[in-house]
Amino acid sequence: MTGACLAEMGHRVRFVGRDTGKLDAIRAGKSPIFEPGLEELLVKNRERIETTTDIADAVHRTDLSFICVGTPPHNDGSSDLSQVETVSHAIGNALDTWHHTVVVKSTVLPGTIEEVIIPILETESGKKAFADFGIASNPEFLKEGTAVQDFFHTDRVVIGTQDPRSKELLESLYSPLQVPVFSTTIRVSEMIKFASNAFLATKISFANEVGNLCKEHGIDSYEVFAGVGLDTRISPSFFRSGLGFGGSCFPKDVGALIAHAKDKGVDTRILSSVIATNDDQPEHMVSLLQKHLPVRDRTIGVLGLAFKPDTDDIRESRAIPLIKSLLNAGARVIVYDPVAMDNFRHLFPDLTYASSPTEVLTADAVLIVTEWKAFETLDYRGKLVIDGRRIRKAREEAAVYEGLCW
Ligand code: UGA
Numbered sequence: 001m002t003g004a005c006l007a008e009m010g011h012r013v014r015f016v017g018r019d020t021g022k023l024d025a026i027r028a029g030k031s032p033i034f035e036p037g038l039e040e041l042l043v044k045n046r047e048r049i050e051t052t053t054d055i056a057d058a059v060h061r062t063d064l065s066f067i068c069v070g071t072p073p074h075n076d077g078s079s080d081l082s083q084v085e086t087v088s089h090a091i092g093n094a095l096d097t098w099h100h101t102v103v104v105k106s107t108v109l110p111g112t113i114e115e116v117i118i119p120i121l122e123t124e125s126g127k128k129a130f131a132d133f134g135i136a137s138n139p140e141f142l143k144e145g146t147a148v149q150d151f152f153h154t155d156r157v158v159i160g161t162q163d164p165r166s167k168e169l170l171e172s173l174y175s176p177l178q179v180p181v182f183s184t185t186i187r188v189s190e191m192i193k194f195a196s197n198a199f200l201a202t203k204i205s206f207a208n209e210v211g212n213l214c215k216e217h218g219i220d221s222y223e224v225f226a227g228v229g230l231d232t233r234i235s236p237s238f239f240r241s242g243l244g245f246g247g248s249c250f251p252k253d254v255g256a257l258i259a260h261a262k263d264k265g266v267d268t269r270i271l272s273s274v275i276a277t278n279d280d281q282p283e284h285m286v287s288l289l290q291k292h293l294p295v296r297d298r299t300i301g302v303l304g305l306a307f308k309p310d311t312d313d314i315r316e317s318r319a320i321p322l323i324k325s326l327l328n329a330g331a332r333v334i335v336y337d338p339v340a341m342d343n344f345r346h347l348f349p350d351l352t353y354a355s356s357p358t359e360v361l362t363a364d365a366v367l368i369v370t371e372w373k374a375f376e377t378l379d380y381r382g383k384l385v386i387d388g389r390r391i392r393k394a395r396e397e398a399a400v401y402e403g404l405c406w
Contacts, residue, residue: 092124160189211405301363304370
């Protein structure tokens with residue numbers, strides 16, 4: 001993503017990876033992931049984009065290396081740094097006399113660059129960080145589904161480095177975007193990424209907790225938060241209550257921060273509750289459904305499997321615990337998603353995968369899990385709908401309609 005956007009800004013970019021299938025796709029102007037606008041950038045900037053599996057070759061021919069590999073969670077929530085370490089060894093090995101700057105975009109906990117990445121780079125290269133090569137943290141704040149738009153119109157770019165040369169290089173790289181650039185130390189920059197995601201996740205769980213209470217009062221939590229959000233100290237965004245957050249970032253990053261704090265002997269009661277509240281929302285949805293329809297031996301339709309619209313990503317999607325709970329309660333489940341069904345089949349091969357959303361509407365009840373735009377055009381008349389994402393047309397039309405927090 002970063003590479004395609006930097007190419008769009010006029011830079012020559014070499015994509016490095018192990019998966020030759022993905023590299024071939026990139027070279028052919030095909031996006032290896034579903035991300036609106038990405039393919040257009042790859043096609044448009046083809047002459048500035050090259051691909052290779054050879055890290056040394058890429059390091060030798062460029063000024064900056066962006067480390068963008070994943071930091072997935074271990075079972076205890078802590079970050080698995082193996083990909084970051086492997087790449088750091090290879091980059092370190094390739095550092096030579098040419099002054100090169102290593103930029104860490106991967107989400108890593110405070111201290112990782114100084115305690116893990118720099119020692120690897122120095123040992124492999126025999127050189128000194130900040131003197132012989134540059135190093136910086138430059139976390140990612142893009143949202144899946146709107147990543148291209150977010151890159152060019154971000155609220156801020158964060159650059160963490162104690163090295164004036166790397167700072168200047170990165171500041172000039174991002175200056176055409178004309179967005180605020182926040183320059184700081186490496187550790188602060190690493191923490192800004194985690195604190196941002198943890199705060200947004202907290203906002204969502206807070207909206208859900210208050211939203212569950214609103215539901216008991218028969219009031220609309222969206223109206224409540226429209227009023228609350230007018231306070232400029234609070235802001236109205238990320239208050240959409242409902243089924244909770246999924247994806248590859250919030251659950252993973254909050255979990256990693258909790259595990260890291262435990263290591264440091266710091267209590268994280270708020271963050272643990274953020275996860276607990278999020279885990280409860282799918283169960284609330286099933287309870288709400290059971291009030292209207294005991295689900296044993298009934299067919300329940302699920303609209304949406306992706307963790308959010310405009311992506312085929314199902315990592316930590318709320319559809320997963322929801323469907324597990326429905327199956328445990330003895331329901332038959334029919335599902336539809338515009339792009340995420342292939343990914344979901346690997347996890348749940350035995351569900352009924354509908355060929356259209358209309359087919360899902362023939363079920364005894366319909367649960368709305370992802371707010372795809374297409375779900376705003378369906379005919380919900382006569383249906384029993386439990387909505388986790390607030391689809392207006394379903395609210396207006398369904399014979400029986402329950403919003404999760406409204
Ligand atoms: C999130 C952050 O928003 C990005 O700033 C960050 O760069 C990214 O993680 C990352 O660390 O890479 P992303 O996970 O792609 O982005 O998507 P979001 O739009 O933040 O949504 C995450 C989840 O929260 C979704 O399941 C969404 O449905 C849910 N959500 C979001 C709510 O339930 N309510 C809201 O008000 C907003």
